Amino acid sequence: MKEVILCKYGEVILKGANRSDFEAKMLKQLRQRARRVGNYSVFYSQSTVYIEPLDEEAIENIDEMLYQAKHVFGFVGVSRAFACEKNMETILQVVKNDLAPRLKGYKSFKAESKRSDKKFPLKSPDISAEVGGAVLESVRGIKVDVKNPDVVVRVEIREHEAYIHAGQEKGAGGIPYGSSGRGLLLLSGGIDSPVAGYMMAKRGVQLEAIHFESFPYTSERAKEKVLELAKELTAYTMRLRVHVFSLTKIQELLRDNCEEEYFTLMLRRYMMAISLRLAHQYDCEAIITGESLGQVASQTMKAINVTNSMTDIPIFRPLIGMDKEDIVKIARQIGTFETSTLPYEDCCTVFTPRHPRTRPELEKVIEQQNRLDFDALVNEAFATRETIVVKQFGDNKTEE
Ligand code: ATP
Ligand code: MG
Numbered sequence: 001m002k003e004v005i006l007c008k009y010g011e012v013i014l015k016g017a018n019r020s021d022f023e024a025k026m027l028k029q030l031r032q033r034a035r036r037v038g039n040y041s042v043f044y045s046q047s048t049v050y051i052e053p054l055d056e057e058a059i060e061n062i063d064e065m066l067y068q069a070k071h072v073f074g075f076v077g078v079s080r081a082f083a084c085e086k087n088m089e090t091i092l093q094v095v096k097n098d099l100a101p102r103l104k105g106y107k108s109f110k111a112e113s114k115r116s117d118k119k120f121p122l123k124s125p126d127i128s129a130e131v132g133g134a135v136l137e138s139v140r141g142i143k144v145d146v147k148n149p150d151v152v153v154r155v156e157i158r159e160h161e162a163y164i165h166a167g168q169e170k171g172a173g174g175i176p177y178g179s180s181g182r183g184l185l186l187l188s189g190g191i192d193s194p195v196a197g198y199m200m201a202k203r204g205v206q207l208e209a210i211h212f213e214s215f216p217y218t219s220e221r222a223k224e225k226v227l228e229l230a231k232e233l234t235a236y237t238m239r240l241r242v243h244v245f246s247l248t249k250i251q252e253l254l255r256d257n258c259e260e261e262y263f264t265l266m267l268r269r270y271m272m273a274i275s276l277r278l279a280h281q282y283d284c285e286a287i288i289t290g291e292s293l294g295q296v297a298s299q300t301m302k303a304i305n306v307t308n309s310m311t312d313i314p315i316f317r318p319l320i321g322m323d324k325e326d327i328v329k330i331a332r333q334i335g336t337f338e339t340s341t342l343p344y345e346d347c348c349t350v351f352t353p354r355h356p357r358t359r360p361e362l363e364k365v366i367e368q369q370n371r372l373d374f375d376a377l378v379n380e381a382f383a384t385r386e387t388i389v390v391k392q393f394g395d396n397k398t399e400e
Pocket of ligand 2: 188189190346348
């Protein structure tokens with residue numbers, strides 16, 4: 001049985017003048033994905049995007065295509081529809097044989113029809129009445145409820161075929177990827193930062209990622225874990241560039257020259273300086289972190305201000321007001337949780353102070369900072385950059 005996929009717009013519909021830009025982005029992203037899965041036609045009509053398989057293989061791969069459609073930001077709902085010949089006899093047969101099994105468990109329904117082909121012999125209310133009758137006949141216990149139905153059965157009579165569907169699955173929501181400009185995500189191997197990246201991507205921010213390692217204090221496996229997290233995010237972003245910098249030298253110098261309780265804060269200032277410079281290089285208009293207020297010593301308001309004061313672009317912290325439990329829920333939903341909880345070390349856990357400062361004074365921080373040549377060390381760290389392009393389809397590539 002041939003099926004098509006219907007994708008419903010969310011907020012995008014409200015976007016007035018920008019609407020056509022948004023729609024164009026979403027169509028392009030769907031087409032890019034469709035090309036990887038098989039031979040599909042992707043087209044727009046009446047506030048819905050249709051994905052139609054054009055050969056047998058594409059019909060067989062419809063589940064993979066559905067998965068892809070569910071990861072494109074901007075669509076709130078995605079449903080599968082049966083496509084069949086445009087005559088009442090065939091339509092009713094499909095309702096009874098193919099649609100009815102999908103309606104099991106629903107208590108009430110209503111039938112709706114739309115006729116874009118005005119030459120079709122029956123009018124919409126008559127189509128609905130016949131389809132409703134067929135549902136009542138073939139689904140045991142189901143009742144009609146036109147006011148508040150559990151599920152709506154829809155029939156569309158289109159130019160070439162009729163589409164029949166019921167219910168919809170949740171789409172990715174948000175606004176189209178790339179419609180809000182670019183942002184630089186500080187990606188560690190933890191639970192929080194991938195979630196922060198996902199949340200901003202959902203608000204249209206095209207992501208660039210930066211990761212800090214501290215080899216040999218952190219292992220090659222720890223870096224692989226971060227690239228794996230990046231790969232998981234590409235379910236939404238298609239590709240993600242990860243810039244890896246070494247903090248080894250800086251960490252050793254800090255260990256030998258700074259008061260232990262300021263160690264983490266100083267490290268974060270270096271991270272921020274390097275990130276800021278990279279952000280400017282890649283036209284990123286914001287920096288994104290997975291910080292959550294009060295979660296650890298470096299995430300108190302005072303500590304956050306110590307890193308905040310360094311940048312001239314905003315730092316987005318989408319998790320700032322969230323509990324760990326809620327963050328974990330999203331991590332599970334987007335499929336990063338398992339990887340995040342693999343037990344590899346992060347550079348933040350190398351030489352961790354026993355009693356980190358939770359209420360640091362900026363003056364004291366600056367005094368610590370001046371014990372080393374901050375700018376020179378940032379320059380040196382910048383020379384350790386390695387850039388890896390991670391793609392949803394295909395292998396990672398190192399970029400020159
Ligand atoms: P996460 O779960 O994201 O690792 P966390 O709760 O462990 O966060 P911290 O280690 O204090 O918190 O880090 C706060 C934020 O700083 C992270 O969410 C991330 O955005 C950034 N960060 C921390 N370590 C790194 C790293 N090694 N490379 C890049 N960014 C990092
Ligand atoms: Mg961490």
